Amino acid sequence: MPPHLCQLCNTARAQVLRPKNHARICANCFIATFERETAETITSSNLFQPGERIAIGASGGKDSTVLASVLKTLNERHGWGLDLVLLSIDEGITGYRDHSLDAVKRNSVEYDLPLKIVSYEELYGWSMDQVVAQVGKKGNCTYCGVFRRQALDRGAAMLGVAHVVTGHNADDVAETVLMNLLRGDLPRLSRATSIVTSTPRAGQPKASLDGQPAAVSFTNVKRSKPLMYAYEKEIVLYAHHKKLDYFSTECIYSPEAFRGSARTLIKNLERIRPESILDVVRSGVDMAKLVPDADGNCKGACGSRKATEIEVKHDGEEEEEAGGGGCGSGNGQETGGEMAEMEKKLLQDDRAEEEGTETHISMPVKAVNGQRHDGDEKVGPPAAALVGEANGQGHDRHKHPPMSTATTVPIRTKQEKKAGRRSGRDAPPPRQVLGQCERCGYLSSQAVCKACMLLEGLNKARPRTGIEVGSAGG
Amino acid sequence: MPGRRAPAAPVDHSLCRRCQLSEPAITVRTEPLCAACFSRYVSTKVVKRMESFRVRHLEPGDERVLLLPLSFGPCSTALLHVLSHQLKGQAEKTSRTGYKLHVLHVECGNAATDSLLSKVRERYPEHVFSSCSLSDVLAVDGVPELFQQDPSSGQLEQEQGGSSPQGSLDSMFASLNSPTARDDLKQILIQKLVVAFAKQNNCEAVLWGDSATRLAERTLAETAKGRGASLPWVVADGDMLYGVPFYYPMRDLLRKEITAFASYVEPALEDIIVSEAVKPAVSTKNTTIDDLMKQYFESVEQEYPSIVANVVKTTSKLQATSLQGVETQCELCNVPLDGQAPERSRLCYGCIRTLPHLSS
Numbered sequence: 001m002p003p004h005l006c007q008l009c010n011t012a013r014a015q016v017l018r019p020k021n022h023a024r025i026c027a028n029c030f031i032a033t034f035e036r037e038t039a040e041t042i043t044s045s046n047l048f049q050p051g052e053r054i055a056i057g058a059s060g061g062k063d064s065t066v067l068a069s070v071l072k073t074l075n076e077r078h079g080w081g082l083d084l085v086l087l088s089i090d091e092g093i094t095g096y097r098d099h100s101l102d103a104v105k106r107n108s109v110e111y112d113l114p115l116k117i118v119s120y121e122e123l124y125g126w127s128m129d130q131v132v133a134q135v136g137k138k139g140n141c142t143y144c145g146v147f148r149r150q151a152l153d154r155g156a157a158m159l160g161v162a163h164v165v166t167g168h169n170a171d172d173v174a175e176t177v178l179m180n181l182l183r184g185d186l187p188r189l190s191r192a193t194s195i196v197t198s199t200p201r202a203g204q205p206k207a208s209l210d211g212q213p214a215a216v217s218f219t220n221v222k223r224s225k226p227l228m229y230a231y232e233k234e235i236v237l238y239a240h241h242k243k244l245d246y247f248s249t250e251c252i253y254s255p256e257a258f259r260g261s262a263r264t265l266i267k268n269l270e271r272i273r274p275e276s277i278l279d280v281v282r283s284g285v286d287m288a289k290l291v292p293d294a295d296g297n298c299k300g301a302c303g304s305r306k307a308t309e310i311e312v313k314h315d316g317e318e319e320e321e322a323g324g325g326g327c328g329s330g331n332g333q334e335t336g337g338e339m340a341e342m343e344k345k346l347l348q349d350d351r352a353e354e355e356g357t358e359t360h361i362s363m364p365v366k367a368v369n370g371q372r373h374d375g376d377e378k379v380g381p382p383a384a385a386l387v388g389e390a391n392g393q394g395h396d397r398h399k400h401p402p403m404s405t406a407t408t409v410p411i412r413t414k415q416e417k418k419a420g421r422r423s424g425r426d427a428p429p430p431r432q433v434l435g436q437c438e439r440c441g442y443l444s445s446q447a448v449c450k451a452c453m454l455l456e457g458l459n460k461a462r463p464r465t466g467i468e469v470g471s472a473g474g
Numbered sequence: 475m476p477g478r479r480a481p482a483a484p485v486d487h488s489l490c491r492r493c494q495l496s497e498p499a500i501t502v503r504t505e506p507l508c509a510a511c512f513s514r515y516v517s518t519k520v521v522k523r524m525e526s527f528r529v530r531h532l533e534p535g536d537e538r539v540l541l542l543p544l545s546f547g548p549c550s551t552a553l554l555h556v557l558s559h560q561l562k563g564q565a566e567k568t569s570r571t572g573y574k575l576h577v578l579h580v581e582c583g584n585a586a587t588d589s590l591l592s593k594v595r596e597r598y599p600e601h602v603f604s605s606c607s608l609s610d611v612l613a614v615d616g617v618p619e620l621f622q623q624d625p626s627s628g629q630l631e632q633e634q635g636g637s638s639p640q641g642s643l644d645s646m647f648a649s650l651n652s653p654t655a656r657d658d659l660k661q662i663l664i665q666k667l668v669v670a671f672a673k674q675n676n677c678e679a680v681l682w683g684d685s686a687t688r689l690a691e692r693t694l695a696e697t698a699k700g701r702g703a704s705l706p707w708v709v710a711d712g713d714m715l716y717g718v719p720f721y722y723p724m725r726d727l728l729r730k731e732i733t734a735f736a737s738y739v740e741p742a743l744e745d746i747i748v749s750e751a752v753k754p755a756v757s758t759k760n761t762t763i764d765d766l767m768k769q770y771f772e773s774v775e776q777e778y779p780s781i782v783a784n785v786v787k788t789t790s791k792l793q794a795t796s797l798q799g800v801e802t803q804c805e806l807c808n809v810p811l812d813g814q815a816p817e818r819s820r821l822c823y824g825c826i827r828t829l830p831h832l833s834s
Contacts, residue, residue, distance in 0.1 A: 177697065178694060178697065181693060181694060181697065181785060181788070181789065182694075182781065182785060183781075183784075184784040184785060184787065184788035185788075186788060186791060186792075261774075265694070265766070265770060268766050269698050269763065269766065272654060272761055272762070272763055272766060273652065273654055273698075273763065275827065276698045276699070276700075276763065278700075279697075279698060279699060279700030279823070279824075279827065280697055280698055280700075280702075282700050282702065282823060283696070283697040283698070283699075283700055283701065283702025283703070283705075284697075284702060285702075286702040286703035287697075287702040287703070287705060287792060289703075289795075290703070290705070290706060290792040290793050290794070290795070291791075291792060291793075292791060292792075292793050339777075339778050339781060340777075340778070342778075342780075342781060342784075343777070343778040343779075343780050343781055346780035346781065346783070346784055347503060347504060347780050350503065350780065350783075
């Protein structure tokens with residue numbers, strides 16, 4: 001059989017079979033197409049402002065390496081004038097992170113982009129290795145996910161950058177869509193497919209503050225996924241044909257059951273019909289519009305729409321990050337996997353309903369908060385769910401009154417005051433009466449944010465003085 | 475405490491959890507039940523879903539007819555059995571029934587269903603039975619146009635020239651490029667045919683036999699086929715995309731529970747059930763997206779039955795787009811096209827994937 005010729009240039013030998021449309025094209029045409037399509041995604045959704053400072057969440061893996069390379073290329077080609085920096089999180093997982101960080105360092109040199117590394121150790125006083133030593137291998141993903149979300153924001157704030165881009169690809173997004181269907185999490189389902197997830201003060205007020213990067217607080221960092229329509233396969237191919245330097249590895253600690261399950265499904269789907277990955281993404285976008293109480297859930301994607309307070313809350317708190325922020329398997333229970341746990345919880349719910357022993361503590365809140373809390377309630381540890389509901393009431397309209405007495409251990413740090421002053425008072429807050437963590441000032445629908453709660457649990461077992469929550473100065 | 479039967483009597487775990495009289499025959503979501511209690515459990519779940527068709531909702535002198543499409547699979551057969559039982563009970567108690575059933579079998583090429591249909595008719599003589607062939611869908615309004623309007627399908631028309639409806643249906647399927655597309659088209663055509671039949675025969679609603687497991691499969695399968703926008707209509711009770719409301723009375727039961735139920739019924743339902751041969755997952759070449767989801771949920775159902783049920787529950791919370799004020803609907807699957815399709819397309823994205831050559 002004669003070799004196929006590239007369908008685009010008709011001269012070179014076809015080397016790439018594109019999953020999304022079965023086109024056979026040569027390496028050069030592929031690279032050009034990949035870059036053009038990424039640029040289209042960026043321009044069609046108005047992702048960047050001219051001259052904007054952008055932090056690229058760089059893990060050293062293929063996705064973020066390709067993202068850095070493509071953004072650098074496009075920025076120069078199209079004269080976007082973006083000020084790009086690399087931002088890495090060091091979770092402190094020996095044997096996983098140290099090698100990939102080396103890759104990031106090499107990329108920083110090669111692309112001539114400044115690099116900032118923030119570690120869990122310096123932010124929270126705990127590396128993931130230490131967390132795992134404490135809570136075991138099960139459930140540690142919760143810690144990692146919750147910590148990472150904040151860490152990227154804090155790192156960005158340290159750099160004075162209000163916009164972080166991450167390397168999430170189409171496969172990741174499709175996986176998240178299926179995963180949230182499997183675990184019945186509509187709020188996250190509705191967010192999974194937004195290309196921009198923005199915290200309330202990000203975006204709008206930013207324009208006027210341009211040129212004053214120092215004013216960025218870690219509570220108003222915007223996130224986006226420029227590669228969310230790119231196949232993982234094509235990202236690998238792009239990295240291969242551009243001979244990019246990346247480190248390929250999986251986290252050595254346990255992956256979540258739901259995500260693992262969804263990942264297998266996506267891989268099998270791709271084998272049956274490669275187009276289906278983008279079809280899942282499309283379905284996710286369409287379903288997001290059907291989630292009740294989520295009017296305007298296009299949020300960042302179409303900017304100006306009213307980002308309701310409720311929606312944004314969780315956004316600040318945790319995200320559909322790989323590694324699942326707040327997947328709820330939390331607190332390192334030793335019982336089975338995440339799926340088994342949810343199964344148990346659902347069974348109890350069923351039984352309670354059948355026997356009529358159910359107590360609806362949260363009834364009045366339901367009407368206001370709608371689905372918002374569902375995911376957390378369902379899988380979260382009971383204590384956490386209760387706290388959430390109790391506070392939820394007060395939070396919708398007021399700043400939280402100092403609720404609990406016993407649980408508040410005020411470790412007031414410099415950061416907290418700063419954040420409180422800046423974002424709490426300075427920013428024009430028309431409908432953005434959003435709760436902040438009492439301790440660290442991070443966005444939270446609860447009195448104390450998830451990271452601080454997890455930290456409290458950890459710290460209890462390791463008596464220490466002078467724990468610095470969020471020593472990250474602005 | 476001997477001699478005293480407190481309400482909280484210690485449970486004998488070797489006996490049925492509910493009646494504490496017989497040996498358990500099956501474990502239902504951690505509860506061991508005997509065959510009788512289990513059958514009651516199944517009927518209750520189904521009957522509960524039929525609330526809106528109770529006797530007392532029936533206006534005097536009125537007659538409500540519901541269409542039950544019967545595939546001879548375990549689920550639709552069990553549904554027929556349970557509802558027949560319910561109707562018998564109603565007739566005995568009140569001398570009338572809340573509704574009447576019209577049973578329809580759609581033949582999709584497998585032959586031996588004639589004898590099955592007469593067996594079912596013998597067993598449940600109180601219902602009206604009909605059967606039709608899938609190729610009858612070509613007589614449904616709008617369907618032939620759908621497949622012939624496009625010039626690129628001209629050759630399809632030529633091939634069809636003078637041949638039987640079955641022949642043209644076959645060539646239509648043969649023109650599709652993948653097993654998934656054929657599966658998808660077949661499901662849609664069956665729905666279209668059933669709806670047309672229901673309208674012709676004054677049936678008020680369609681009662682599908684889909685189990686919770688099947689609905690969960692469909693949720694993920696439709697998602698993977700780019701049909702996420704149509705999910706609310708796929709899984710919710712009482713919604714109508716085609717002008718006749720659909721109900722899924724078996725939606726609270728898992729497939730394995732229904733299969734077990736069918737095996738306990740006396741006299742056995744087995745000789746009127748065609749069990750599908752389980753396709754081993756050998757080559758992905760011929761596996762369809764629906765097959766994949768079936769295999770997946772078969773394993774989830776074993777270990778995590780509540781998660782299966784939860785998928786359905788969650789998906790039912792999605793709100794269907796109102797069909798009022800919708801200008802154009804997909805000509806194949808009826809989903810509203812605004813925003814779901816390329817400009818000036820007659821088909822939605824999901825249907826374009828299935829019928830790429832007709833998409834203009």
